[in-house]
Amino acid sequence: MSSRVFKLVTRLASSKAGSVEYPFSKNALLPVPLAVPPDRADALRKGKGLMYFLQQNLPEPKKRQWLQTLFSRQHPQRLLPGSVLTVTLEHAPGIFSGVLLSVRRRGPDTSFVVRNVVQRTGVEMQFFVNSPHLKDIRVIQRAGGGPGKEGRRQRRAKLFFLRDSPSKMSAISAGLKG
Numbered sequence: 001m002s003s004r005v006f007k008l009v010t011r012l013a014s015s016k017a018g019s020v021e022y023p024f025s026k027n028a029l030l031p032v033p034l035a036v037p038p039d040r041a042d043a044l045r046k047g048k049g050l051m052y053f054l055q056q057n058l059p060e061p062k063k064r065q066w067l068q069t070l071f072s073r074q075h076p077q078r079l080l081p082g083s084v085l086t087v088t089l090e091h092a093p094g095i096f097s098g099v100l101l102s103v104r105r106r107g108p109d110t111s112f113v114v115r116n117v118v119q120r121t122g123v124e125m126q127f128f129v130n131s132p133h134l135k136d137i138r139v140i141q142r143a144g145g146g147p148g149k150e151g152r153r154q155r156r157a158k159l160f161f162l163r164d165s166p167s168k169m170s171a172i173s174a175g176l177k178g
Contacts (some may be wrong), residue, residue, distance in 0.1 A: 034057050034058075036053075040053070051107075054108070055107055055108055058108060058130075059129075059130050063129055063130055066129055067107075067108075067110060067129060070139075071103060071105060071110050071112070073105065079100055079112070079139065079142075080100075080142065080143040080144055080153050081100050081102060081103065081143065081154050081156065081157060081158065081159045082099065082143030082144075082153060082154040082159060082172055083139060083141060083142050083143045084098070084099055084100070084141040084172070084173050085098065085099075085100055085114055085137060085138065085139060086138045087114060087125075087127055087136070087137055087138075088134075088135045088136040088137075089133050089134060090132075090134075090135055091133055096114060096116070096125055097116060097140065098114040098115050098116030098124075098125075099114065099115050099116070099159070099162065099169055099173050100112060100114055100143075100159075101113045101114065101115050101159045101162065102157070102158040102159065102160070108130050109128065109130070110128070110129045111126055111127060111128045111129065112126070112127055112129070113125070113127075114127065115162065115163070115169065116173070117169065117170065122163065122166065124163075143172075
């Protein structure tokens with residue numbers, strides 16, 4: 001029995017390039033194993049450089065590019081707290097726009113919090129960059145994007161004080177001086 005299943009899985013793996021059908025269910029797809037360079041295989045089995053290898057290969061290319069640009073500490077195009085974002089999701093709510101309150105940089109577990117006021121109620125959502133539900137991140141207005149006082153960036157890494165002052169948050173999202 002197990003040799004039949006193994007043969008079926010290997011045959012399916014060679015027939016489809018992107019993924020493999022699970023033999024017991026039509027809905028489940030198995031990802032194709034990562035390509036490991038032969039000179040690194042032995043070191044990876046021992047755990048040498050494993051986390052670096054996984055961080056470079058597990059996220060899909062679009063999300064890896066977001067991690068290297070938007071959520072980097074020093075990239076010129078990085079997102080700063082106070083930026084206005086629109087996040088597109090696969091499920092409801094489909095689109096969520098708001099002010100970026102914080103970025104939590106933890107490698108593949110990087111997340112960010114966006115806040116908006118919907119029908120006079122403050123709504124915050126935390127998004128994980130590598131989540132399969134996250135489709136797109138668009139920057140509507142960058143913090144620190146213009147010259148002079150209009151483009152002044154926020155002087156805090158976490159803008160949680162905006163929870164208590166909705167007038168400042170609406171001023172930031174409107175692009176006015178708060």
